[in-house]
Amino acid sequence: MTSRTSLSSWQTLLAHAEDSKQVHLNELFANDSERFDKFSIKLPNLLLDYSKNLVTEETMTKLVTLAQECDLEAWREKMFNGDKINRTEDRAVLHSALRNRAKSPFLLDGINITEQVEHTLAKMKAFSISVREGHWCGYSGKRITDIVNIGVGGSNLGPQMVTEALKQYSDNSLNVHYVSNVDGTQIADVLRPLNPEKVLFIVSSKTFTTTETMTNANTARDWLIASSFDEKSVLKHFVAVSANTENAVDFGINKENIFDMWDWVGGRFSLWSAIGLPIALDLGFDKFIELLEGAHEMDLHFQQTPLRDNA
Template identity: 45%
Template structure:
């Protein structure tokens, strides 16, 4: 079990350092004082180049943060995850999404006894799923694929299909339905024909309310439209084969309890992506993620990009007190990346108690939000530059365009560079309305091109930085008990909306329920 950061010897040293220098550090002065600052705070990792130099830290800060990571036992906790130990302590499970992208037969130091069989099972399922994906791609009678899932069963594949649109098979249209609001499903269904549509129902337990409500409505639409052979037009991505078969779904691809929903893109949940980009593309995605896994697993902490990002996150959250981080992907295909990262970080690290169940004395996950550049510049960047809150910005850019239109990409990249530069440098003016204070931090992540491999590496990088900050905070980043209470109450209130019974409800909920029934 890792040691909580606030209970280690480096913690008070970091507090003293922040008081003496960290709170007043000016990035502009830091560049003037350190001619090698850019070189020191740059980091090349598989498929991703990072510039961390425009952040509110210096070499002393980073050295103290690295001491903190060592005192917390970060390397040991990381190795325990890769080895397959049950680091998800509240659910007594291993955390092995990295195994989903590990090459067949690869043995790592410290692997638990179950690992070889687990890895063999992974590749058996992967091979079968990719054979099926290629068969769907070759079937000209299927023109539309509808993925029905929510949370990790939607955000990951939806984000990745959009991100890799340049690699998409043009004769297959991919649709994603997640919300229990029937408007979403109805809007998709009215454009489709039963005989040319394939539905993928993604739910590990096959009990998720939103997913199963949408699945049953899709089955009803299919039958009402004269659809035949549910077994051909519906596939289940689940471990609950019996429940799927009860609905007439005979083709199923499963995964394991050591795969968390927000880490499941690499499993059968990635089937819509495999159909979109093909089996070779999906294997490239896994290879890119595995390359980042190996970097995280083997690189020294001081040259380890997920570690450096995670330490910066702790520095900002617990010392500077920054409550949010803005994500600005300067590539329109990455438009769903902020939503994906919201779940990854906020569901993982949005915790108020440590592994021992006791309340934490420090803050945890920041709020993540954002939009693609340059749209965000014309919406909320005003606040980033001149607002009362300092909000770290994370820019994600791609050097090579995925389109042939001349003139666009240089303008896009120039805007990405300019925003980071403007946040740091600011602009002095005697007119307060035109004064930009500057010294506002940003991180710049650069991909050479947006490919399955580079996307896989980028996602794995974000997974591992969340692991790092969660480890230092001493929390379990791999459960999500906080989503359960609302589900339980919703089931009760659904019945009350039918019956009108308000007995025992608080006055507000009772009043709203009565209002809804009267309308």
């Protein structure tokens, strides 16, 4: 595909943007009493108001023309169809399949990935309920009070963003912490006030080889064993989200406590997968499903709505 910056529609927009610098927002509202209605999109659970930007009907027409010249609608269809649009890694991009609440079958390379997703969700549900209700206990039989998520990139930022944004929905039965920095200061600060007997670690790494993640995971493991004097305590205090079962088992994690990841889930879009386990633990699994349902609603809107009215 031609670079979008070389398209005629892009050049037209550049010129239009330059002209728009001469216009004041107050002037646009004064000249059009229906501006808010024209330049906002109302959905059942979302209002997107872009009326307070320097846009006009002409701007929107030119933007839609650019989207059409970029063949956005065809690329959108390819993504939802499971085409390998991640060309650098030759992979499908199917974060939408993780939140497909219609649960309709989706075949990728002959495998129904909807079944895989539902299996992992069921496992997340059982685990999160077990921890939240106090059935899953640490090596000394004490209830888990703190969750420490160890990961980098999307394995850290996605869940952390959601638990921060939705903290008013948490019942605060568990405290969730995030460790991503390879500098030992961060994990030391997180662990210092915690009781090793009451901490559950989630090690999130697709390959289970990421340097930053494994450095911090080993630090946490050493910290736990220094308290328990027993390497088997790792079984009660560590779970993994990974595609590399062998490495996670070698680390000391029970195979039953490894949650699947798939290569068709890009890191930055992975919070909808088992990478979102800290969200389910913090908010409760029912609210994690609500999150998926809201995302699915937006997926349908993105798929079905004409560009001009598409949030």
